Amino acid sequence: MEQSKTSRASRKNIKSPTRCFSLPSRRKKYSIQGYRRDSTIQAVDGNCITCTEKIRVSSLEEIEPGDHVVFHRLGYEHHGIVIEKDENSFWIIEASKPSGKWKILIEKNRKVFAECDRNISVIHYRKRYSKSETIARATAKYNEFRQTNKYNYHVFLNNCEHFASYCATGRECSMQVNKLVKNINPRSLIRYVRVNMLGFDLFDYDDKLFKNLICDDCLALIKSIFSVDRISIRKNEDIEKGDIICCEKLQDAVVLNVFERTDLHARCLIARNEQFGRKIETTAIKIDWNGQYCKLNYTSPTYDVYDPDEVFQRAFRVIDQKSSKNPIDFAKWCKLRFELENWSPS
Incomplete structure (x- = not known):
């Protein structure tokens, strides 16, 4: 009995011949992972x-x-x-x-x-x-x-x-x-959803994750557009037709008209991307003079902008159209005469 136990124990210590060497890899020459690391x-x-x-x-x-x-x-x-x-x-x-x-x-x-x-x-x-x-x-x-x-x-x-x-x-x-490649990267996908569906600023984009989608020249231009100063809206003079406004719960929107002004608030008609949709919509909002809303300070000569009537016309002609997934959003396209003039939200 002892001899049989010993023989069994010795057999356990003997390595299988198949484990003494490694089989040649059958991995293909190219892979998504390898492509993702490739600078090309x-x-x-x-x-x-x-x-x-x-x-x-x-x-x-x-x-x-x-x-x-x-x-x-x-x-x-x-x-x-x-x-x-x-x-x-x-x-x-x-x-x-x-x-x-x-x-x-x-x-x-x-x-x-x-x-x-x-x-x-x-x-x-x-x-x-x-x-x-x-x-x-x-x-x-x-x-x-x-x-x-x-x-x-x-x-x-x-x-x-x-x-x-x-x-x-x-x-x-x-x-x-x-x-x-971007979509199979979990971190990249999460950021993409945050920006394109929840309305977070594009300035949060990670250069390394999105280098395969946006070239260096365009990324520099986009950063200059999204790093604009924000001015709190606290009085009537702070908001006019053609302005770009935003707040914590509102992504950038175009002011089409200010149809009511009082000492406490203003009522505006704005155009914006739907929160969870892909269309341009209009809606009326109330802006209290408490600084909750901000205006993006796109002013000349720092930025080349359209005049208020042109901003209104550019926004009005794409209302109810399907919005693009392009990283430069609808409101900035309406306001700015940037170099990428061939882009449109539809």
Whole structure:
């Protein structure tokens, strides 16, 4: 009996042969984690979500050769470069998978506008090549592929959006991937919800977490906009039509009209983003002269601003429209003549 116990104890101390060495890793060459640490994901000047704007098109006349077009599909977007068009269709060069094949190729394909169900947008860049140069760049890539038959496609590092942005700007960028990387980072997602849904100031954004969405030039501009002084509203003279106001429970709003003034308070009509929605709405509020409300001190010459009537017109024309998720919010867009003039809240 003692001998059997001893033999069992000795067997316990013998290591399994499979534990004496490590198996080769089956980890793929690329991963989301590795991509997140890669410095190449940083948004470059001219390609970030503030520099660019997607504009939906409703007719073929709104599409021109040289445009970077986006096809909105369920769960993702597909990108290409328009090289020519005719009466009811247009030709694009794109990185896509041909029918019946598994490999991604650079192809020249004809798209019938009516068959696209109008789910098409055109990307407008702040900085880009001319449309003729863009066509030439896309055509050169297409001809190069036909000669070599090689295209190193990667869904995160070299997809159809990388190809199209390279042709238009000379820089490879995929905002789809950048947004995905941001959203799978828990800290980043929490901050994004705080700012975009709860109305916290964008100035709380973490540079490191959002470097893949906003380029350095735009981040510097945004910080200057959001670091403005705030003046407490304590008397009638402190509030006028066209002002931007806020308080602890109210995100930035545009004053459309002051329709009642007394020694104790004023009543105003304001335009703002819905608190938990994505539309621009109007509402009437009462402002007591107790300093609870503040006015953002956007004054010349420090800031280049629209006059009050223009602020009113810019706000009024987008009321009831869907609001953008762009980091520069609606009220500041109405007030400021900043460099990113192609942005709009709809």
